[in-house]
Amino acid sequence: MSPQNASSPRVVVLAGGLSHEREVSVRSGRRVAELLRDTGVDVEVRDVDAGLLAALTAQRPSVVVPLLHGVSGEDGAVQDVLELLDLPYVGSRPDACRTAYDKAVAKATVTAAGLDTPVAVALPHTTFRELGAGVVLDAIVAKLGLPVMVKPTRGGSSLGCSVVRVADELPGAMVGCFAYGDTALVERFVDGVEVAVSVVDLGDGPQALPAVEIVPDGGVYDYAARYTAGATEFFAPARLPEDVAARCARTALEAHRVLGLRDLSRSDLVVDGRGRVWFLEVNVAPGMTETSLFPQAVQAAGLDGGALWRTLLERAIARG
Amino acid sequence: MHSPPPTHGSRLDPWVSAYAARAGSMTASEIRALFAVASRPEVVSLAGGMPFVSALPLDAVAATVGRLVAEQGARALQYGSGQGDVRLREQIAGELMPLVGVATHPDDVVVTVGSQQALDLVTRVFCDPGDVVLAEAPSYVGALSVFAAYQVEVVHVPMDDQGLDPAALREALAGLAASGRRAKLLYTIPSFHNPAGVTQGSARRSEVLAAAEAAGVLVLEDDPYGLLGFDGAVPRALRADSDEGVVYLGSFSKTFAPGLRVGWAVAPHGIREKLVLAAEASVLCPSEFAQAVVSAYLDEQPWFDQVKAFREVYRERRDALLESMAALLPAGTTWTRPGGGFYSWVTLPGGLDATAMLPRAVTARVAYVPGTAFFAGPAKDRGRPCLRLSYCFPEPERIREGVRRLAGVVEAELDLTSTFGPQSAGRPRGVVDVPGPETA
Numbered sequence: 001m002s003p004q005n006a007s008s009p010r011v012v013v014l015a016g017g018l019s020h021e022r023e024v025s026v027r028s029g030r031r032v033a034e035l036l037r038d039t040g041v042d043v044e045v046r047d048v049d050a051g052l053l054a055a056l057t058a059q060r061p062s063v064v065v066p067l068l069h070g071v072s073g074e075d076g077a078v079q080d081v082l083e084l085l086d087l088p089y090v091g092s093r094p095d096a097c098r099t100a101y102d103k104a105v106a107k108a109t110v111t112a113a114g115l116d117t118p119v120a121v122a123l124p125h126t127t128f129r130e131l132g133a134g135v136v137l138d139a140i141v142a143k144l145g146l147p148v149m150v151k152p153t154r155g156g157s158s159l160g161c162s163v164v165r166v167a168d169e170l171p172g173a174m175v176g177c178f179a180y181g182d183t184a185l186v187e188r189f190v191d192g193v194e195v196a197v198s199v200v201d202l203g204d205g206p207q208a209l210p211a212v213e214i215v216p217d218g219g220v221y222d223y224a225a226r227y228t229a230g231a232t233e234f235f236a237p238a239r240l241p242e243d244v245a246a247r248c249a250r251t252a253l254e255a256h257r258v259l260g261l262r263d264l265s266r267s268d269l270v271v272d273g274r275g276r277v278w279f280l281e282v283n284v285a286p287g288m289t290e291t292s293l294f295p296q297a298v299q300a301a302g303l304d305g306g307a308l309w310r311t312l313l314e315r316a317i318a319r320g
Numbered sequence: 321m322h323s324p325p326p327t328h329g330s331r332l333d334p335w336v337s338a339y340a341a342r343a344g345s346m347t348a349s350e351i352r353a354l355f356a357v358a359s360r361p362e363v364v365s366l367a368g369g370m371p372f373v374s375a376l377p378l379d380a381v382a383a384t385v386g387r388l389v390a391e392q393g394a395r396a397l398q399y400g401s402g403q404g405d406v407r408l409r410e411q412i413a414g415e416l417m418p419l420v421g422v423a424t425h426p427d428d429v430v431v432t433v434g435s436q437q438a439l440d441l442v443t444r445v446f447c448d449p450g451d452v453v454l455a456e457a458p459s460y461v462g463a464l465s466v467f468a469a470y471q472v473e474v475v476h477v478p479m480d481d482q483g484l485d486p487a488a489l490r491e492a493l494a495g496l497a498a499s500g501r502r503a504k505l506l507y508t509i510p511s512f513h514n515p516a517g518v519t520q521g522s523a524r525r526s527e528v529l530a531a532a533e534a535a536g537v538l539v540l541e542d543d544p545y546g547l548l549g550f551d552g553a554v555p556r557a558l559r560a561d562s563d564e565g566v567v568y569l570g571s572f573s574k575t576f577a578p579g580l581r582v583g584w585a586v587a588p589h590g591i592r593e594k595l596v597l598a599a600e601a602s603v604l605c606p607s608e609f610a611q612a613v614v615s616a617y618l619d620e621q622p623w624f625d626q627v628k629a630f631r632e633v634y635r636e637r638r639d640a641l642l643e644s645m646a647a648l649l650p651a652g653t654t655w656t657r658p659g660g661g662f663y664s665w666v667t668l669p670g671g672l673d674a675t676a677m678l679p680r681a682v683t684a685r686v687a688y689v690p691g692t693a694f695f696a697g698p699a700k701d702r703g704r705p706c707l708r709l710s711y712c713f714p715e716p717e718r719i720r721e722g723v724r725r726l727a728g729v730v731e732a733e734l735d736l737t738s739t740f741g742p743q744s745a746g747r748p749r750g751v752v753d754v755p756g757p758e759t760a
Contacts, residue, residue, distance in 0.1 A: 018363075020679055023356035049360075129739045159350060160679065172743035178736055179679040215329060227348035230336030233329035291332050 008042050009062035009313055014078065016047035019070025020180060021157050024227070028067045028288035031295075035306040041313070048078065056085055063316045064089040065309075067285055069156055074285045075101045088316045092284045096260040103153050103185050103281045106259060110279050113258040115251055117279045118270075119144060120187035122153050125178050137170050140186050147189040150174060152181035156283060158222045163189055187280075192272040194221060195238045197252035198286065198297040199265045202311045206256050208249035209297035211269075213238035229291055236300035240271060247277045255282050263312050266294050342449075342471050351690065354678055355755035358687035364722030366641075366709040367687040368755045369514070369662050371574050375633050376626065381577075384616045392612065400608035402600035403592075404431025404584070408615040412584050415618065416570060420546050421560035424586050430595045431606050435544060435571040435583030439466050441598045442540055442567055442585065446504045447472045454492060455507040456484050458665070458694030458703060460514045460542065463507055467696065474696035475503065481656065483520030484508055486527035493535040505540045506532050511555040512545035512661025515694050515708035519555060519659055529562050538591075544571040544583075547627050549660035550635040564588050572614050574662075575627050578757075580610040634662065640716035641709060644723035650730050655709075662712040665691075667705055670734050671742025674707040677733045686725035689755070 013036075015029020016022055033043045044061075046052060048068060056064070064087050066078050076097035082089045092100065100106050104122035111117055121140060128136050140148070150173040151161040160180030162173040177184040195211040213235040216225035225232045238245060252267035259265075259282060266286035270278045286294040298305050358365040388396055403409070409426035417424050432438040439462070447453065449471035455463065457476030467474050475496070478488040489506070496503055508528065510520040520528070532539050541558045549555065559568035571583040587595055599606070617623060638658055645655055645666070652669025666688075668674055675690040691706025709726075711719055737743070 016360075018357055018360055018685075020354060020357065020682060022360075023353040026356065047360075125736060125739065129735070133740045171740040175673075175736055175740050175743040176676055179676050179733075180683075213329070223350040223353065224347040227353075229333035230331045230339075231347060233331055235329040296330070296332075 008040055009317060010059070011036060011041050011043045011063055011065060011313060012056065012059070012061040013043055013045045013065045013067055014048060014052075014073070015045055015067045017068040017070070017073055018048070019068070019073060020155065020159050021069035024157055024287055024289060025067055025069045025073065027290070028069070028285075028292070031290065032065060032067060032288050032309060035309050036313070039306040039310045041310065048072065053081070053085070056087060061087065063087070063313050065313070066091055067288060069285055069287065071154065074156070074283070075154065088320055090312045090316045091263050092261045092265070096262065097284050100259045100261060100265070100282050100284050101154055103151065104183075106255075106282055107279070109259055110255050113254060115254055115258075115279045116276060118149075118188040118190050120185055122183055122185045124183045128174070133171060133174070137167070137174070141167050141170070144186065144188045149185075149187045149189045150177050151185050151187070152177055153183040153185045154181050157226060157287070161222070163220060190270045190272050190278045192270045192278075193238065193240065195240070195248055195269050195271060196293040196297070197248050197267050197269060198294045199252050199256040199261075199267070200298075200308065200312075201263055201315075202308065203315060206253055208252050209303075210237035210300040211240065211245055211248045212236040212293045212296050212300065213240070214293070226287075227289065227291055232291075234293075234296055236296045241275070244271055244275045244277070247275075251277045251279055252282075255279055263315070264294070266297075342469055345468060351675065351678060351693075352755070354682050355687065357682050358755060363682070363685045363687055364714060364718050364725060365687045365755075366711070366714070366719070366722050366726070367689045368713060368757075369710050370713045370757075371578055371662075372630070372633055372713055373577055373579070375629060376577065377621065380621055381613075381617065384620050385613055388612055388616050396609045396612040398608055400605045400611065402605050403596045404429065404606055405608065405611040405615060408582075408611045408618075409584075411615060411618050412570065412586075417568075417586060419554050420543065420557035420568075422557050422568065422586065423560075428586055428589070428592055430585045430587065430592055430599065431611060432583045432585060432599065433603055433606050434573060434578070434581040435542065435569040435585070436462055436466075437599070437602070437606075438567075438569045438583055438585040438595070439463055439540070439542070440469075441595045441602065442505070442569075442587075442591075443467060443470050443472065444598055445591070445594045446538065452496060452501055452503045453505045453507055454489070454503045454537070455696070456509065456513065456516070457699070458515055458691060458706070459507065459696075460509060461689075461693045463542065464694070464696045467507075472504075474699070476695060476699050476702070479513075479516060479518065481518055482524055483510055483513065483516075483518050484524070484528055486524055486531055489528060490531050493531060493537065497535070502535070503537045506537050507540045507542065508558070509542045509545075510558060511543055512548060512658060513663075514545070514661065515663050515689070515691075516665045517656040517658035517661060517663045518665075519549075522556060525556070525558055526561065529558055529565065533562070533565050539566040540569070541566050542569045544569075544574050545661035546570075547575055548631055548634060548662075550631055550638065551659065552628075552631070559586060567591060575630065576614060576617060576623065580607075580613055582606065582610050582614045631660070634660075634712060637711040637714070637716055637719055638664075640719040641711040641723065644720040645709075648723050648727040650727065650734060653730065662710050664709050664711070666707050666709055668707070668730060668733075670737050671705070672730065672733050672737060673704045673743070675704060676743075677729060680732060681726065681729045684725045684729050686722045686729065687755075688726065 076094035079094040147165040215233040409429040559566040568586040655666040691703030692700040
C-alpha cells in the first residue's frame with residue numbers, strides 16, 4: 001500500500017481466487033479498486049493465496065472487500081476467515097452467505113417467506129447413478145414439465161446452466177451442469193422479462209435500486225452474453241409498469257431480509273406475462289465488471305459508484 | 321428513485337453497430353475464462369505452450385543485450401527495414417535454413433513479428449473472404465484464428481500418426497475442384513505437429529508437394545519445432561524440394577525466446593515483395609532491437625548447443641508425460657507419441673467430451689486445451705473427444721501430478737457418462753477457446 005492521508009482507510013480488495021469465475025472476479029476487483037482510489041482511498045487488490053493471511057495479519061487493513069465470485073468467495077469461507085482475524089469487511093456474514101449461495105437452500109428460504117420461486121428439484125449425481133438417470137429425468141419432466149432450467153446449485157455467471165426445451169436435451173444439460181458441481185438444480189423455466197434488482201444499505205436500511213432489464217441478443221443470458229460488451233441490451237430502469245417494478249423491488253428487499261444479507265446483494269428475477277414476479281437466485285458478491293448489472297443499477301439510481309463504495313467501507317469499519 | 325424507463329436500452333458499447341462482420345465471432349468465451357485459473361500455481365497447466373526459457377543462459381543473454389545497447393544502441397533503437405535486418409536475414413539464410421535442407425538467399429527472407437505475423441501476412445496477401453484454405457485435422461489454433469479473421473473457409477484434411485494423409489489431401493482437392501472451387505493455401509505443420517504431436521515421413525512429404533503442385537495450391541509450411549526433434553535428426557522441410565510452391569515459416573520463439581517476437585518467412589520472389597509491403601502497412605518494420613538481440617545471440621552464444629539442451633529438457637518431460645499417461649489414464653484412452661516439439665494429442669474413451677469436461681478438470685487443478693479449439697467452424701465437434709497436453713513448461717514431477725489429476729477427472733466423467741450416456745453439452749461459441757499466449 002502506498003502512503004496516504006492518515007485518516008484515509010486502508011482497503012484490501014480480494015479478487016481472483018481459484019473458482020471458475022476467477023476472471024470475472026479479477027475484473028470486478030479492478031473496477032471497484034479504481035472507484036475507491038478516485039475517492040482518495042488507499043486500495044490494494046490481492047488474490048487469495050497461501051500468503052494472504054500473513055499479509056492481512058501484518059497489515060491489519062481498515063477493511064476488506066471480498067469480491068470473490070463462486071466457491072470460497074460467496075459460500076462464506078473467506079468471510080469466516082475474516083471473522084477469525086477480527087477484520088471488518090463489506091458484505092454478508094458467513095452463515096448468510098452459505099444460505100444464499102446454495103440456490104436450493106435460498107429458494108426454500110424465500111419460499112417460506114412467501115415469495116414466488118419456480119418449482120424445482122435439486123439432486124446430486126449419485127441419485128441419478130443409483131436410481132437410473134432415465135427414470136429420474138422422466139419423473140422430473142412429469143413434475144416440472146418443459147422447458148426447464150438446469151444449473152449447478154452453487155456457482156454463478158451462468159456457468160453450467162442451460163435451458164432445456166425438449167426432453168432429449170436433458171441428459172446433455174445434466175452432464176454440462178455436473179462438470180461444474182456435484183448437485184444440479186432443475187427448475188421450471190419461467191418465460192418473461194428477465195430483471196436484476198440490486199439492493200444496497202447505505203445507512204438507512206436496505207434500499208432497492210432500479211431494476212435492470214436484460215435482453216440478450218441470442219435470447220439466453222449465458223457467459224458470452226454477460227461478458228461480451230454489446231451482446232446484450234440492458235434497460236435501466238426496466239420497462240415495467242410502476243406497480244410491477246415496485247413488486248420486483250419488494251421481492252429483492254424481502255429476499256435480502258429473509259436471507260439475512262448485509263450491505264449489498266443482487267436478486268435475479270423473472271416477471272411473467274401476467275406480471276407475477278419470480279425469484280430465481282441471489283448474489284452476495286454481485287459482479288462489478290464493465291458489463292455487470294449492479295453498476296448499471298447504481299448509475300440508473302443516480303448514485304456515484306465511488307461514493308457508494310466509500311459509504312459501504314465506512315459502515316463496515318464502524319461496525320468493526 | 322423511480323424514473324421513466326428508457327425507450328432504448330444500453331449495450332454498454334456505443335460502437336456495437338460499427339464493428340466489421342469479422343468481429344462478430346470475437347466474443348467472451350466460457351472456456352477461455354476457465355484458463356484464467358490455469359495461471360495459478362496450484363493448477364498444473366498442461367494447456368499452454370510456453371517454452372521453458374528458464375533453461376537459457378540468462379546471464380550471458382543479459383551481457384549480450386547490455387553490450388548491444390552500449391555499443392550499437394543508436395542503430396538497435398532506430399526504425400529498421402520492413403523486410404528485416406540484413407545481418408539477421410543473412411544468419412537465417414546461412415545458418416538456420418540449411419539445417420532443414422533449404423538453400424536460400426537473404427533477399428528471400430522476410431523477418432516478421434513472430435511467425436504468427438507471417439501467417440497473417442500470407443493470408444492477407446492471398447485470401448479474400450470466402451476463399452478456401454486446407455489445413456490438417458486438427459490444426460494450430462493460432463492459424464485458425466488468422467483464417468477466421470480473414471473470413472476464410474477452412475477445409476480440414478485428415479491426418480494420422482504419419483501426419484497429413486496425401487490420399488485424403490488429393491480427395492479434398494478433387495472435391496473442391498468438382499464444386500468449381502480451388503483452395504488458396506495448404507497450411508501444414510509437417511514436423512512435430514501442434515497439436516497432434518506427429519511428424520510426416522519423407523515419402524509423404526513428396527506426395528503432399530506433388531498433390532499441391534498438381535492442383536495449383538501454394539503450401540504454407542509452418543515449422544517452429546523442426547530443430548526440436550528428440551533423436552537429434554532435423555526433418556527436411558517441404559520448402560527444400562519446392563522453391564516456388566512453398567512459403568516456409570520459421571521462428572525463434574521455441575529455440576530462443578518467444579518474448580522477442582522474431583520469426584521469419586522464406587518466400588518466392590513475387591510473394592516476398594508483397595509480404596514486405598503488407599508488413600510495412602502492418603507494423604512498418606519488425607522490432608529492430610529484438611532482431612539485434614537475436615542476431616547478437618546467434619553470433620556470440622553457442623546457440624545450437626542451447627537447442628540441444630532444450631531438446632533434452634523437452635525429451636525428459638515428454639517421457640514423464642508418456643509414462644504417466646500409460647500408468648494412470650483409464651483404459652481406452654489413446655495418445656500420440658511425439659518425437660519432438662511440445663504436444664501430445666489425447667483421445668478419450670467412452671464418448672467423452674473434453675470441452676464439457678474442462679470445468680471438472682479446473683476444479684481438480686489441472687488444465688488442458690480441449691480438442692474443439694483445433695478445428696474451425698462446424699468441424700469443431702470433431703475435436704470433442706480429444707484434448708491437447710503440452711509438456712514444455714512444467715517440471716517432470718508436476719507433469720506426473722497433472723496426469724494423476726487428469727486421470728481422476730476422466731474417471732469421474734466416465735462415471736457420469738455411465739449414468740447419462742455419451743452426451744455433448746453445448747457447442748463452444750468462442751473462436752479462441754485456448755489460453756492466452758502468456759498462460760502456461
